Amino acid sequence: MANWIDALGVEDVANEDVSRFDHQGRTFAIYRSPDDKYYATDGLCTHEKVHLADGLVMDNIIECPKHNGRFDYTNGKAMGAPVCINIKTYPVKVEGGKVFIDIA
Amino acid sequence: MSEAAHPRDYGLLGVEAEKAVAAGLKSAEWYHTEVSRKDLKELMKRSNSPAIRDTIIWLGLMVVFATGAWMMWPTWWSLPFLFAYGVLYGSATDSRWHECSHGTAFKTPWMNDAVYHIACFMIMRNPTRWRWSHTRHHTDTIIIGLDPEIAVMRPPVAFKVGLAFVGILDVIEAMKMMVINVFGHITAEEKSFIPEMEWPKVILAARIWFVVYAATIALAVYLGSWFPILLVGTPRLYGAWHHVMTGLMQHGGLAENVLDHRMNSRTVLINPISRFIYWNMNYHVEHHMFPMVPYHALPRLHELLKHDLPAPLQSVWACYKEMLPAWWRQLCGEDYFIIPVLPATAKPYRQDLNNPALPAAAA
Numbered sequence: 001m002a003n004w005i006d007a008l009g010v011e012d013v014a015n016e017d018v019s020r021f022d023h024q025g026r027t028f029a030i031y032r033s034p035d036d037k038y039y040a041t042d043g044l045c046t047h048e049k050v051h052l053a054d055g056l057v058m059d060n061i062i063e064c065p066k067h068n069g070r071f072d073y074t075n076g077k078a079m080g081a082p083v084c085i086n087i088k089t090y091p092v093k094v095e096g097g098k099v100f101i102d103i104a
Numbered sequence: 105m106s107e108a109a110h111p112r113d114y115g116l117l118g119v120e121a122e123k124a125v126a127a128g129l130k131s132a133e134w135y136h137t138e139v140s141r142k143d144l145k146e147l148m149k150r151s152n153s154p155a156i157r158d159t160i161i162w163l164g165l166m167v168v169f170a171t172g173a174w175m176m177w178p179t180w181w182s183l184p185f186l187f188a189y190g191v192l193y194g195s196a197t198d199s200r201w202h203e204c205s206h207g208t209a210f211k212t213p214w215m216n217d218a219v220y221h222i223a224c225f226m227i228m229r230n231p232t233r234w235r236w237s238h239t240r241h242h243t244d245t246i247i248i249g250l251d252p253e254i255a256v257m258r259p260p261v262a263f264k265v266g267l268a269f270v271g272i273l274d275v276i277e278a279m280k281m282m283v284i285n286v287f288g289h290i291t292a293e294e295k296s297f298i299p300e301m302e303w304p305k306v307i308l309a310a311r312i313w314f315v316v317y318a319a320t321i322a323l324a325v326y327l328g329s330w331f332p333i334l335l336v337g338t339p340r341l342y343g344a345w346h347h348v349m350t351g352l353m354q355h356g357g358l359a360e361n362v363l364d365h366r367m368n369s370r371t372v373l374i375n376p377i378s379r380f381i382y383w384n385m386n387y388h389v390e391h392h393m394f395p396m397v398p399y400h401a402l403p404r405l406h407e408l409l410k411h412d413l414p415a416p417l418q419s420v421w422a423c424y425k426e427m428l429p430a431w432w433r434q435l436c437g438e439d440y441f442i443i444p445v446l447p448a449t450a451k452p453y454r455q456d457l458n459n460p461a462l463p464a465a466a467a
Contacts, residue, residue, distance in 0.1 A: 017141075017145065047239075048131050048243060049131070055396065056145070056148045056150075056396055058150065058211075063207070063396060065394070065395075065396050066242065066243070066395065067239045067242055067243070067395070068206045068207045068208065068395065068396055070207070081232070081235055081236070081239075081302060082235065082236065082239045084299055084301060084302075
């Protein structure tokens, strides 16, 4: 069953960038792609527990700020060493100028 | 290395590793100077242009110097050409290996990978092993027992530091590791920081290298000339001095087991030729604080951070004038280390993030 959470306003994430969203002890990264679509993943890198929201978004890639590990944030795929484990993604919808993520 | 020479256990499987974990130094929170997201995004931006330009110059000069050496061979006039070729082979590859391992040199991933593998071969660092080793270096910078890339251990051993300038110990170690890996073995230390899924890559690279070195030796025998060996392999010896000279400056004589890069890393201003060879890694505090900033943006990052960092040393000579006495003192008492003075505008060193056993640092 879906559990949609009001995470951020659409303008809280710049184009081709990422923002951090914390909720009930969990942390998420919310992305806005160059073509203005929104995506969400777990907030911490699967390699070491570093916040991806401090990283660099390039097209559909998020690069971890600590060791430069890369994920495709649209599907969570780890793109190579030092990240070897995919990152969990979450469904996203935009309604009324807000970004919702389904954390169920 | 004997126990007597090194009472501290810098091994990755030793008692200091256990102590560091127990002290909360493993994968810990590190101090960062505050930088706005907007500024950081601008600095992190990737571009192919600077690295393509620098790679063309680097490889182009290697061809020019190798050709010059060949034309002058076997007279003594070939030596200046080999000297220059050697620095580009045995030293410039250190920084290319480093920057491309971060994936920051080029915007296009395959370009990073291509230069990374070429540089790894020349600097004799297994591409997979050293990618993971450097990852650990950034996680646990100069934490005893956790960082596999501590260049000068305390107390310093002068002959080892001296031999590093001609690459002998590095090459012996690299060849030993290559042979171990060629036979399909991964050492216990390697297993401590390389995930199992990556082990086949370690072995494959070692086997490819082995074939290249064997072919080089075969060519030398066929031609009846040392020249092929002077161009492949041995430049890692006679051209190593520059990368050792600059590499020792990164952390030499500074603190161990702290969680503030301002205390264990150093920024030194150096001449433009050395900066080209070293790809701006003289801005080393800046690099460790923000490793996703490409080498060509480090001077701009330095300007942004300098209010919060120790003043950079003004030359290689100034740096060695600071490091050599510190190493000398560490021969008598290995707990000694340099505490860089922070400017008045800087935030003080965070003792709560550092080893509580350290003396109070200058603010």
